[in-house]
Amino acid sequence: MSDLDVVSDDSLPGFDGPDSSGHFGPYGGVFVGETLISAVEELARVYERLAADEKFWEEFDYELKHYVGRPSPLNFAERLTAACGGARIYLKREDLNHTGAHKVNNTIGQALLAKHMEKTRIIAETGAGQHGVASAAVAARLGLECHVYMGADDIVRQAPNVYRMKLLGANVISVASGSRTLKDAMNEALRDWASNVDNTYYIIGTVAGPHPYPQLVRDFQCVIGREVRAQSLEQIGHLPDALVACVGGGSNAIGLFHPFLEDAEVAMHGVEAAGRGLETKAHAAPLCDGKPGVLHGNRTYLMTDAAGQIMETHSVSAGLDYPGVGPEHAWLKDLGRVNYVAATDKQALAAFHQLTELEGIIPALESSHAVAYGALLATGMEPEHSLVINLSGRGDKDIETVARIEGIEL
């Protein structure tokens, strides 16, 4: 081992979480009812075995290449760069994936797990509908029965995605309990899973939930960061100086960040949804303005009130409208490895228009949060520096929302 290796080992210890019990420092773990324990333990065992099996990853890579269309491009944003007047901005084009977002990287991986576990029935939760669509598409491809839980309010807000899921053969179940949004859909999916645990595989859509979900969803999404690494070396000649991604549950962000965690020269910025502003409390930014607690199977930063009730969240983007965040992000925040910030609805909407007008790319409202902060960051950086923004999804699904907010009738 060279001296250099020793130095880097000492300076950046322990990014190889989770530990054997599923914890990232104090976060993560397995907080579910006893009925589900055997199911998550079985999943952890199966995943450990398959993750060590090259054939499983060959199968995964085959699907990513031929079904999803990977690798997704790393795209130099020339006019956005000029407009910001700072660092060179590159866009990782997850919006070009089949089904329109990074979500499909995960649903393919998990559907393959379901197949290996001989589960015949898939369930999923969805907020904006992107994970639901990605789950329904993969279930259709593998011939699996698929049920998607979706908050009653979200079903109204995201009608086109509901129809897409139905076209793909999924049964969309409206959840009318609680705040009738993503967190309630997740509660209902957990209830379904406990009730049908023998034949059912639950595809969680983000890097949250009980262990091993935060780990396996991250591993499936790491294809993003691995590609960016190779593409940066090829196009920029070295690693980028900064990475920017939006953080709801945090799967696209961890997928981008994780392969770079031990590269101290790469700065990382996770952008949460500040909604109407952090000071208004009408936001979805648990890392910026929440505290640690336990929800949906893991300990992490949450939007929780002084009595321990989960608070209602607000974001213009349904995909970021969630009161928790993946436990690995909670850990990376405490370690100081990633800088977590937040962008407001207004900033995201402005970035949505800016990218559309300057680059001819309509970004998802989720990804628009990353664009908003990335543009700000680039402005303060030197022109010889480079920055990668994860364009996690495309905005076709959001045009009705944007039109409505801006008083335009379609």
Next chain:
Amino acid sequence: MSRIAQTVEHAREAGNKLLIPYLVAGDPDLATTLQLMQHLVGQGADIIELGIPFSDPSSDGPVIQRGVERALARGTRLQDVLDLVQEFRVKDAATPVVLMGYLNPIEIMGYQQFAASACQAGVDGVLIVDMPPAESADLHDELQTAGIDTIYLVAPTTSATRASAIVSLSTGYLYYVSLKGVTGAALTDHQSVGEKIAALRGLTDLPIVIGFGIKDAESAQAMGKLADGVVIGSALVGRIAELPVHEPQTSAGLQHCTAVIGVVRDVLNKIK
């Protein structure tokens, strides 16, 4: 000897089954819950399980979800639940009260403060649905130090090895979840419940009670024969849903509401 241990001993000496109703604290308001608890004791309840309202009750079926929503609509907090137990203790020093709920409200209050406050209020046991033994070490120690029983769930999916570990941490009683599902679901597979309970008997002398699918005299009788007691939640909470909101309860209304517990008491008393 703890209040639960005393209750268990009395029941064993008399050859009686334990009858444990569950209701949500603050549903539809705290004053009504206090009256309901007193009526439940009158109907023959041995132990009362008091649900701590939580915004995301992911192990509960629709009936208890609604009860929780009614309690939260009135702003019921964990501290209110503890105060309620303290008030209940003014008139009833004998009936054990077990708090059942989800971890986050306790996590936010802090384990040490929760254990101390619960002890002071007169809480006898704590059952946290989403805190399996592997994650429970710190809270478990605080509760044991405070003299509060730590009650855990065993499910149909629990392996034998795991059941041994759970039993070793349990005090008070062991709660067997009768079905794969959520509270209030339909209980159909009586035979496998019998087999599981028999296996658990080999692991512990603690009383084993069955809950999750028991809703009437018939199911209580079937499960009462297999175990040391039964928990009845959704059947009671479903009746509480019919109580008037924002007005004082009548004694007749409360009596009608809790009568299901009296009916089950009679059925259990016939199992000897």
